[in-house]
Structure formats: C-alpha cells, structure tokens
Amino acid sequence: MISINISLSDSMKTFVEEQVIKGGYASISEYLLDLINQDQQRQAQENIEELLIEGLESGDSIEVTDEWWEQKRIYLINKPLQEQ
Template identity: 65%
Template sequence: MGNINVSLPESMKAFVEEQVTQGGYGSVSEYLQELISQDQKRKTQVHIEELLIAGLESGEAIEVNDEWWEQKRTHLMNQIYEEK
C-alpha cells in the first residue's frame, strides 16, 4: 500500500480527527479510505445511470413482456448450444 501526505488547515484536521473518533475508525487512514471508497462507488453508480439512460434513449422502444423474455431465452439457449 502506498502513502500520500496531505496538508490540512487546523480546522479540517480537527474535523477529520473528530470523524475518526465518532465513526469508530481505527485511524485517519481508515476514515480517508472509506471516503474515497464511497466516492468511487458514487461515481460508478453515476456512470451506470448514464449508460442506462443512454440505452433507454437509443433505438426504437419495444414492449418487453413474458413472450419477449421467452423468445430472448430461447434465442440465447440456441446460441449456447451452437457454440458447443
């Protein structure tokens, strides 16, 4: 694991230390790792939502019902058997 040195104003340093204590973190490092992990997850979720919206806005809309799913399953199963 690599190290990063961060300089913070005293007010921010006090805030971080308070969050470590109140949040039950073992260290400032654990707290910062959690913040970064949450930010990564948030950005991944935003990206997924963007992809979903782009998918919804692309092409012609179709009705997805039980019959459509059955045809899709059959088609995919046929593809699997053809590959073997």
C-alpha cells in the first residue's frame, strides 16, 4: 500500500476530524478510504444504469412470456457447444 500526502486548510482538517469521530472511523485514512470506496461504487452504479438505458434503447421491445422463457430454455439446452 502506498501513502499519499494531502494538504488541507484548517477548516477542512477540522471537518474531516469531526467526520472521523461522528462516523466511528479509527483514523482519517479509514475515513478517506471509505469515501473513495463509496465514490467507486457510485461510479460503478452509474455505469450499470447507463448500460441498462443503452440496452432499453437498443431496439424494439419484445414481450417476455412463459412461452418465451420455455423457448429460450429449449434453445440453450440444444445449442451446440461451439456456439456457447
């Protein structure tokens, strides 16, 4: 693991220290790691949402019924291994 040094104004340092206490973090590093992790998760969620919207807008919709699922199941069971 590497270390990163950052400079904070006095007011920002005070704010971070208060968040560490309020959040029950063991250290400022733990607090910052949690913030970074939350940001990564938020960005991943945004990416998933963009992909879902892209999929929804990618073509004509179809009605997915029990019959459709049965046909899909039969197709996948009978599909040659090279195509899988």
